[in-house]
Amino acid sequence: MKAVTAFAPATVANVSCGFDILGFAIGDMGDRVKVSLSDQPGLRVVSITGDGGRLPLEAEKNTCTVAIQAFLDRLNANQGLDISLMKGLPLGSGMGSSAASAAAALMAVNELMGTPFTKTELVPFAMEAERVACGAAHADNVAPSILGGFVLIRDYAPLDIVKLPVPEGLYTTLIHPHIELRTADSRSVLRRQISLQDAVVQSGNIAGLISALYTSDLKLLGRSLKDVIAEPYRALLIPGFYELREAIQKAGALGSGISGSGPTLFVLSESREIAAAVAKVSEEVYAKIGLGVDVSVAEVNPIGAYVIESV
Amino acid sequence: MKAVTAFAPATVANVSCGFDILGFAIGDMGDRVKVSLSDQPGLRVVSITGDGGRLPLEAEKNTCTVAIQAFLDRLNANQGLDISLMKGLPLGSGMGSSAASAAAALMAVNELMGTPFTKTELVPFAMEAERVACGAAHADNVAPSILGGFVLIRDYAPLDIVKLPVPEGLYTTLIHPHIELRTADSRSVLRRQISLQDAVVQSGNIAGLISALYTSDLKLLGRSLKDVIAEPYRALLIPGFYELREAIQKAGALGSGISGSGPTLFVLSESREIAAAVAKVSEEVYAKIGLGVDVSVAEVNPIGAYVIESV
Numbered sequence: 001m002k003a004v005t006a007f008a009p010a011t012v013a014n015v016s017c018g019f020d021i022l023g024f025a026i027g028d029m030g031d032r033v034k035v036s037l038s039d040q041p042g043l044r045v046v047s048i049t050g051d052g053g054r055l056p057l058e059a060e061k062n063t064c065t066v067a068i069q070a071f072l073d074r075l076n077a078n079q080g081l082d083i084s085l086m087k088g089l090p091l092g093s094g095m096g097s098s099a100a101s102a103a104a105a106l107m108a109v110n111e112l113m114g115t116p117f118t119k120t121e122l123v124p125f126a127m128e129a130e131r132v133a134c135g136a137a138h139a140d141n142v143a144p145s146i147l148g149g150f151v152l153i154r155d156y157a158p159l160d161i162v163k164l165p166v167p168e169g170l171y172t173t174l175i176h177p178h179i180e181l182r183t184a185d186s187r188s189v190l191r192r193q194i195s196l197q198d199a200v201v202q203s204g205n206i207a208g209l210i211s212a213l214y215t216s217d218l219k220l221l222g223r224s225l226k227d228v229i230a231e232p233y234r235a236l237l238i239p240g241f242y243e244l245r246e247a248i249q250k251a252g253a254l255g256s257g258i259s260g261s262g263p264t265l266f267v268l269s270e271s272r273e274i275a276a277a278v279a280k281v282s283e284e285v286y287a288k289i290g291l292g293v294d295v296s297v298a299e300v301n302p303i304g305a306y307v308i309e310s311v
Numbered sequence: 312m313k314a315v316t317a318f319a320p321a322t323v324a325n326v327s328c329g330f331d332i333l334g335f336a337i338g339d340m341g342d343r344v345k346v347s348l349s350d351q352p353g354l355r356v357v358s359i360t361g362d363g364g365r366l367p368l369e370a371e372k373n374t375c376t377v378a379i380q381a382f383l384d385r386l387n388a389n390q391g392l393d394i395s396l397m398k399g400l401p402l403g404s405g406m407g408s409s410a411a412s413a414a415a416a417l418m419a420v421n422e423l424m425g426t427p428f429t430k431t432e433l434v435p436f437a438m439e440a441e442r443v444a445c446g447a448a449h450a451d452n453v454a455p456s457i458l459g460g461f462v463l464i465r466d467y468a469p470l471d472i473v474k475l476p477v478p479e480g481l482y483t484t485l486i487h488p489h490i491e492l493r494t495a496d497s498r499s500v501l502r503r504q505i506s507l508q509d510a511v512v513q514s515g516n517i518a519g520l521i522s523a524l525y526t527s528d529l530k531l532l533g534r535s536l537k538d539v540i541a542e543p544y545r546a547l548l549i550p551g552f553y554e555l556r557e558a559i560q561k562a563g564a565l566g567s568g569i570s571g572s573g574p575t576l577f578v579l580s581e582s583r584e585i586a587a588a589v590a591k592v593s594e595e596v597y598a599k600i601g602l603g604v605d606v607s608v609a610e611v612n613p614i615g616a617y618v619i620e621s622v
Contacts, residue, residue, distance in 0.1 A: 021515045154519035155512075160534060162522050192507055199510040199540060201466075203517045204332040208465040210518050211473050214525040223471060229510060 001310050003036035004112040008103030008305035009148070010089050011096035012172070012266045013140035016227040016257035017205035023140040024150045026095070026172055026266075027298020030088050032308065033064055033104035035112055038080035043068060050087035063098045063129035064105035070125040071109055075116060081109065090294075093176050094260035099141030102129035106146065107305040119146050119304065120161055127159075134183060141260065148304025150213055166302045167216035171275035173267040174259065175244070175282045178292035181237055186261035189233040198228045218254055218270045225255025225268065238263050240289045247281040272297065312621050314347035315423040319414030319616035320459070321400050322407035323483070323577045324451035327538040327568035328516035334451040335461040337406070337483055337577075338609020341399050343619065344375055344415035346423050349391035354379055361398035374409045374440035375416035381436040382420055386427060392420065401605075404487050405571035410452030413440035417457065418616040430457050430615065431472055438470075445494060452571065459615025461524055477613045478527035482586035484578040485570065486555070486593045489603035492548055497572035500544040509539045529565055529581045536566025536579065549574050551600050558592040583608065 009030040013023040038044070043065045045057045059065040064083050072079060083105065089097040106122045126142035143161050144151040150164040208224030211217070235241040238258065248256055248267050252274045256267040267282075269275040279295040286293035320341040324334040349355070354376045356368045370376040375394050383390060394416065400408040417433045437453035454472050455462040461475040519535030522528070546552040549569065559567055559578050563585045567578040578593075580586040590606040597604035 017514070018518070019514070020511045021518060152515070152518050152522060154515045154531075154535060160519070160531075162519060162531065164522060190507060193504045194507055194510055196501060196503055196505055196540065199505055199513060200331045202510060203328070203330070203513055204463070204465045206514045206518050207329070207332060207463050207521050208471070208473060210521040211463060211475060211525070214522070220465075220471075220473065224465065229507065 006107035096141035098133035222254035317418035407452035409444035533565035
């Protein structure tokens with residue numbers, strides 16, 4: 001084997017009441033990474049496509065190479081590698097773009113090196129890439145991008161990851177209004193202190209959501225998709241948030257939330273038809289506001305990252 | 312049918328990271344209530360045994376009659392009833408004593424009146440009794456006492472109750488140190504504001520605990536049984552709390568918590584042998600302190616309240 005190409009999907013992190021602990025993988029949008037053996041020592045990013053020239057080729061700044069370097073360090077390996085990144089996800093949109101690149105890179109290099117690690121064991125390497133990309137070693141995008149489905153990050157010290165079941169027929173609509181929202185701003189509006197009452201409400205909702213995933217009780221899932229901790233503050237940074245929420249509820253959605261730190265919103269629905277209706281009303285809301293928007297519909301992705309080709 | 316006798320088990324509320332939202336039913340300890348048709352109008356408590364004379368016979372103060380009155384009011388029924396309460400649970404111990412009385416009374420009257428309500432529909436009537444007994448219409452004791460197993464109270468407005476599965480082989484040790492602890496004191500030590508970080512940790516743990524119940528992953532259950540919101544403050548009101556926690560961990564327990572608002576502690580273990588070992592070390596800890604303690608071992612009760620006899 002001389003070269004492996006792998007794919008990793010987009011993800012939604014901060015899933016409503018699962019603020020900071022829950023993410024899920026989305027449909028078939030994602031990034032592809034090809035990793036090839038090289039006779040020259042070290043890691044080289046030989047090409048990046050689909051990013052509009054915005055991503056750094058320097059190995060120490062690129063999430064693919066940072067992840068692969070962490071992987072090689074753990075193996076005490078010193079293999080020279082060439083890396084090609086084909087972006088399928090828009091940057092900075094709250095769809096886990098940097099995480100998908102790292103996840104695809106790790107799937108490819110793991111296969112190329114004889115699969116020394118399980119998927120779950122790859123997560124910490126991808127977290128190193130998140131540290132470079134976002135300033136914090138979050139797992140709530142990288143873990144679902146690698147593992148697929150809904151993934152709970154119960155704890156970080158030590159890392160405790162729980163793959164959760166995906167109810168059949170669960171569709172997501174992603175709504176990406178064309179505004180720039182800095183993660184720093186999105187974090188700064190959060191309250192450092194919250195009321196005990198809000199914490200209890202959030203606990204009840206995440207408990208209901210986890211139960212709903214195991215029992216495929218989509219009505220319970222809908223009732224549980226409420227975030228009283230982050231959303232009330234972050235919603236103010238997203239134009240049209242409340243109009244949109246009302247419109248998608250009328251369209252029959254189960255529930256919604258802010259993906260990652262925004263500005264993308266995710267909506268969950270119990271059929272492709274409702275998810276498409278949600279997409280339509282979202283376009284109407286943003287047309288009225290006069291803001292551009294990208295909207296897409298996809299199933300929740302139960303598979304996560306996978307190898308496309310080995311040569 | 313002229314008279315029905317029903318049983319309802321003890322319960323643990325505030326199950327660690329499930330503070331204010333999660334309870335479970337315990338073994339075969341509990342209260343029995345006999346409800347008999349009477350030609351005289353109104354509700355009468357004709358006898359109470361096992362309470363050491365501490366419980367009120369007045370209908371408006373007794374949890375059995377308050378619950379039954381709420382039940383009759385909903386039916387617009389005006390049946391005269393005689394009520395006999397046989398307490399099997401100590402009062403004010405944090406084992407859901409008042410809840411078990413109300414739950415048994417409701418099971419009995421529901422059967423006597425031709426089962427107009429499901430078990431879940433009985434919960435709001437029992438909550439009325441809790442309002443009288445504790446000053447707040449909690450459901451986290453009454454719901455598991457009626458339904459059995461682990462029960463999530465996701466929300467109160469409207470009431471949203473989720474019965475959760477019970478992993479096989481899960482045993483609880485109840486440790487009741489002989490101190491008096493007023494619920495008001497136990498509530499007053501709680502912080503009204505908590506850090507966002509603690510709220511996220513609590514969310515991760517309750518999510519892990521719910522997942523563990525569905526997958527019977529008892530190790531995950533043990534890792535998740537951590538309460539960072541209430542326990543750090545309430546522990547200070549319970550003599551020997553930290554020595555005890557260390558001792559039961561050494562004895563192999565999965566985890567522990569304060570039952571209700573204390574002073575009873577519950578411990579979960581993956582076998583009857585470990586639960587018994589936990590009981591033994593608990594007695595040793597309190598013997599060293601010089602404080603009396605009641606200790607008991609039981610399975611988690613998956614059934615809840617049931618009718619013993621109809622005549």
